[in-house]
Amino acid sequence: MADVPASPSDPPDHRRRTRFLMIGAAVVVLAAVAIGLFIGSRPLPAPPTQAPAASPSPSPSVNERSALAGLRVVLDPGHNGGNAAAPAEMAQQVDNGRGGRKHCNTAGTSTAGGYPEHAFAWDVAQRTRDLLQAAGAEVTLTRDDDTGVGPCVDVRGRSAQEHDADVLVSLHADGADNPEVAGYFAIVSDPPLNDAQGQPTRELATALLDALGQAGFAPSSSYPGALSERPDLATLNLAERPAVLLELAEMRNPEEAAVAESPEGRQRYAQAVVDGLERWAADRG
Template structure:
């Protein structure tokens, strides 16, 4: 998730072309190590493990027009239908769920950013209350060097994840489906999950850190009690959700936990994100990889890998909801 502004870092310059250790954590570590071994076997960890600080950046000047929407660089995408916006609805609603082990469960998927944010600088730069302070409504997100945007990535993975969860019987809602001109703001994203009475919420992102910083990480809400924010009732359940998602993401994708945040666990706790601070239901963010690193970008732009990412997230949610 390129955290620009409220919950995200500013995008990098574009090229002209375009608590106590729990048993659950202990169980996660072997899985993470296994994922790391697979990761090393298929390409290694990149150029060193210098810790970056790009996960928290100040807001950058917004672009007035959207960047060119380039197709992903993986040839396997050639026959895949494009992820076109659904008809207008707010929030994006789910079709009736199928019968399955998650029947009766509600999952909200929060695709980070919005493809239209580039054209609405004034709207997304206005600040909203996140409990601890005020931050920008939303941000543009980051992109790969070839111009594949984070907003495109998050919607694609969200669509794949929605299909998988519906097959398990869950009722699935998206906070946005490319069906609104910009946003929603981070406070509204939290409110959509809360009002849905979601059993689990996952916000999907890709990071915009420095080249050489690789791997995924899951962001958990810290204990916040300030203003409109009170995460104390959801800290434990959100951690349980995050641990399940991290563990299955390693196994299914073969990706390693981040080499620049999280100390190799794939888990990071933060108190500065409005989407987490204002949530009253179990919620986590997942940074699926670093768009600014060429090796991670090769994965993020692959349709086959994005399907694995969706599968890994789905299996973690299913595991959490089934206990």
């Protein structure tokens, strides 16, 4: 910095003091600049590291949560698509489970629009199987398609124990002549022929009927409590596991026929069956 010229009138001591103050100020400024340059050249400190957030514990899978996990189920879709074209085979006499004989099987009923019971039962069974398997259950169907013949009712009834299943549910739809008749109902073997057909089957029927009601379907008014007790159904008589035959809809009733004919309606039926099985499985521990 250049010196500031002195005024002729300033005394010498005053001029020296002024020069000294200006030099000191210059030194302070230079020092501040140097310090700033030094600080700016240093790398900034890294921000403090944070411990990684703990990963949430994995939620249990659907299979681990469901009472259906590991449950072994036989689903019996009623009738078959080829039965109507095989009258001789259908007329074969087989064991009815009570020392008598009865026809191998039948073609089933249909809606007024021609939608057959066998197709309805097959579709609902597949939907039910898929939902059960997604929940961890093991599922066997008594037939592999909707174009074959049979199997006979005695084979269907024995299928639960032959597949070491926990439960048998036979899926059907009723065909009352009166189109005003409506509502679902369950059929159980009565009187029971073994312990499984007693209280365990009654509890299964109750769980399935409750689930259908909670799904918005109407129970049949033809049977008290929507429960029918019959001694003549080989599918139930020959079962050595809890076994229920469900008549899910009245196919001659126009409103219920419309539901049965719709994919959405069949999905609702399937979900209700699954819900009933889950409730039953949970209650049995």
